[in-house]
Amino acid sequence: MHEKPIGAFDAMALLVREGVTVRDLKTWEECQQAITDIDMQIESMLSQISRAEADPTSGMNKPGWRSRVQGAIRWKKRTRKAVNVRLAELSRPAGNRPAGSKDALRHIILDTFRLELGDAEFDRIADIARARYSVAQSLAEGSNQERSGAVPDE
16 A cells, blocks of 8 residues: 655645545536636635625625635645646547647647636636737738738728
8 A cells, every 4th residue: 555755745635525525526517617616715715715805794705704714725736736636637528629739739738728727717808819819910911912902902
């Protein structure tokens, strides 16, 4: 039997939800759902902190409460990281797997960014990239017209 060093913990034994550890996740879909659940739990904890800061007289501002919530958030982030490791071990469903082309690495990188950042943050960054790309696309079209001698419509 493999023994853990003193002070080390088994990330695969972290609880995703009541009675379910990271090790219990067997499919890609289960891992995706676990990541979504963890992200929602983290957002809930952060909103509790925001409400407590907005109302200093609330019952949530008991001594030690904030540090316990922040500790729980840290453990949830560790759990999300462990689920991401588990997700990398599992194969994706056939319909979601990119073809064996040169774009496969791009899809893998984008999937990793989405998993690490969460859907909301990834979508926000994707919107910024789309806005920048449309500007860059129009600039590229203008330079192509100049090279070909065509004059842009005014």
